[in-house]
Amino acid sequence: MVPTPITVRVPAKVNLHLTVGDTRADGYHELATVFQALSLVDEVTVRPADQSGIDVRGDGADSVPTDSGNLAWKAVRALAERGGRDPEEPGVQLSIHKGIPVAGGMAGGSADAAGALFGLNALWRLEMGRDELLDIAAELGSDVPFALQGGTALGTGRGEHLVPVLARHTYHWVIALDSSGLHTPGVYGELDRLREGTHSQRASGAEPLLEALTSGDPRELAFLLGNDLQAAAVSLRPHLRRTLRAGVDAGALAGIVSGSGPTCAFLCSDSEDAVRVAAELSGAGVCRTVRVARGPVPGARIVGDDHADRPTPPTPPQVHA
Ligand SMILES: C[C@](O)(CO)[C@H](O)COP(=O)(O)OP(=O)(O)OC[C@H]1O[C@@H](n2ccc(N)nc2=O)[C@H](O)[C@@H]1O
Ligand SMILES: Nc1ncnc2c1ncn2[C@@H]1O[C@H](COP(=O)(O)OP(=O)(O)OP(=O)(O)O)[C@@H](O)[C@H]1O
Known part of the structure; x- marks a missing residue:
């Protein structure tokens, strides 16, 4: 067969x-x-x-x-x-x-x-x-x-x-896509370059953010979002500064460069707000296109098979029950 x-x-x-x-x-x-x-x-x-x-x-x-x-x-x-x-x-x-x-x-x-x-x-x-x-x-x-x-x-x-x-909570995001990508090693390299000979600012520990995740309040989380690679991505793509500002002006709680960029992710209060922010950001002409997304969602899973076929692990240790 x-x-x-x-x-x-x-x-x-x-x-x-x-x-x-x-x-x-x-x-x-x-x-x-x-x-x-x-x-x-x-x-x-x-x-x-x-x-x-x-x-x-x-x-x-x-x-x-x-x-x-x-x-x-x-x-x-x-x-x-x-x-x-x-x-x-x-x-x-x-x-x-x-x-x-x-x-x-x-x-x-x-x-x-x-x-x-x-x-x-x-x-x-x-x-x-x-x-x-x-x-x-x-x-x-x-x-x-x-x-x-x-x-x-x-x-x-x-x-x-x-x-x-x-x-336990679902967060609502607006994702702003740029017109072309960034090369991850190049972004790390740019961060090294920016840090050369300086005592540059590094994001503080993750504990306050993990704490905020237990509350489920997106306002608390928004305040604590942080990405050390953001400065490097913005240095390589200065227009991202404008994108980040436009998302917040459109009503997002906070905006951040996603990983090595150039995609920007905006945290919103709820799903209705995300749709409103997406519409306004899309009209602002600061990115190629926008998407609305929610998180967290599960990892790799077979379509049409939500329960079976996942390797079942022993329960892993968890941070902040
Ligand atoms: C920027 C992030 O997406 C944040 O989650 C990741 O760090 C990148 O992960 P990734 O794309 O899977 O990266 P890899 O394929 O492992 O590495 C690509 C390149 O990124 C740089 N790299 C990646 C991860 C890391 N901790 N340090 C690095 O300096 C290195 O130049 C490496 O050669
Ligand atoms: N399956 C794939 N999908 C997308 N790009 C791929 C794939 N396989 C290889 N590539 C190459 O890898 C490069 C980086 O692609 P990718 O979409 O994974 O970047 P990224 O999302 O910025 O990665 P990360 O966030 O993990 O650093 C692309 O420019 C492409 O040439």
């Missing part, structure tokens, strides 16, 4: 808090970050095929590689290696539908890699558990483990060590 294709939905992320520490010997920066998964998603479909291939549709699809440079294809190879399979025998067709902006600082490539891992684990019946998938994910990129896990989580190391944060 030919296995049916499996489609996995995977969320974008925003860093509610991101402290960038020193550069490590391996070239990565030590991070302390709080991720939140948003309802802006990519869908990754995996199906057996005579010849392996990748097709990409949706927003920004033209700038996504369809060869071995695609992070989702690297995930196929990594999973095959770990599972003792030949990824070409039989082949795999990966179909990616992009809803997450490409090179936007919302971990779109990481989401696709997580989707490929999760989908193929099911398609190939490898039955790898959560920890093994997270381990492979971390080898692929710093943001990939969070795309698998979703929700809200504290990330340390280079961002790959996760502790889930229990956030």
Whole structure:
């Protein structure tokens, strides 16, 4: 019997808090970050095929590689290696539908890699558990483990060590997409450059923000959003200053550059406010387009299968019950 294709939905992320520490010997920066998964998603479909291939549709699809440079294809190879399979025998067709902006600082490539891992684990019946998938994910990129896990989580190391944060409340966001992407290593490099010879300001610890997440009051959270990479993204794209101001002028509680940017995320009081802010921001001419999103949402999950097929982990430790 030919296995049916499996489609996995995977969320974008925003860093509610991101402290960038020193550069490590391996070239990565030590991070302390709080991720939140948003309802802006990519869908990754995996199906057996005579010849392996990748097709990409949706927003920004033209700038996504369809060869071995695609992070989702690297995930196929990594999973095959770990599972003792030949990824070409039989082949795999990966179909990616992009809803997450490409090179936007919302971990779109990481989401696709997580989707490929999760989908193929099911398609190939490898039955790898959560920890093994997270381990492979971390080898692929710093943001990939969070795309698998979703929700809200504290990330340390280079961002790959996760502790889930229990956030019972839903937050409403407006996402402003820029006309072209930013290269993540370039943004870290710009931060290093800005910091050279200065005692630059670093975001303070994440504890107050974790505290605010337990209250569920978006006003408390808005006050504590912070991203060390924002200064670097704004330095590379000075017009982001105007975008950030326009979102707040439109009625958002606060605006922040998402990760390495250039996407900006605006926290709003409630869903109605988010729709109002999105409409006004869209008319302000400061970004390519806007989206409304909510968070937190779950990590990678098979479409049409909300309960089964997720590797069931032992309950992980949680910050702030
Ligand atoms: C900006 C964030 O999205 C915040 O969550 C992430 O730190 C980036 O994660 P990512 O895109 O998965 O990054 P990776 O693929 O692991 O690394 C890409 C490049 O970003 C820089 N990088 C990334 C993570 C980190 N902790 N320090 C770094 O300096 C390095 O130059 C690295 O070569
Ligand atoms: N599946 C993929 N989707 C998007 N881009 C990909 C993918 N695979 C490889 N890439 C390449 O990676 C680059 C960064 O893409 P991505 O959308 O992951 O950036 P990002 O969201 O800023 O990443 P992050 O927030 O994790 O730093 C793109 O310019 C593209 O060339």
